[in-house]
Amino acid sequence: MSHEKYASVIEVLHECMEACNHCYTSCLQEDNVKEMAECIRLDRECADICAFFEQSLTRDTPYVQELAQLCAKACRDCGEECAKHDHDHCQKCAEACRKCADECEKLVS
Template identity: 50%
Template sequence: MSMTYEECVKACLECLKECNICLDACLKEDDVKMMVDCIRLDRICADICSLAAQAMLSNSPSLAEICELCANICEKCGAECQKHSHHDHCKKCAEACFKCAEACRQMAS
């Protein structure tokens, strides 16, 4: 496994972790309704990060497409989390999402 693979897998797993932490924390916010889009995107982002990591580890023939999709979803999730950056969990999640998006873009090309 090349270094790029390892870095990208690491970015995906970190993003998956931050999305799950963010999702859980959003559910505990006083105004959960305001966090609905964030919660939805956290969930799908965690799922695609998991899939992308698995695709890299198994050398999937669909790797480029999965990484491209992962990058797009990470960017959407990061942008949504940025709107709530007064919450520490959203701020950390946005950073992890953008880092993962960049890594997956490189992997897809």
């Protein structure tokens, strides 16, 4: 059963989506929002891709490989951008993105 087989990936995707959206809303409230523009943009991309992949896994999608590659790339990009910023939400998001990228890459054969 798909949602059991992929239970740990689904959890990591969920945590990453949450971290990205929390970083997104927090960045929009920072004083230096101008410097956070790319972080905001990649947070949304990454959150949406993680959420899409997460739901796809619960319905046994035939596109695990393609989605894992896409998601790994989005997580790497978002994690690298977040890592540049000192805000606590950015550092936490960078960590969640790295963890998620690692999990996604394990799915790519």
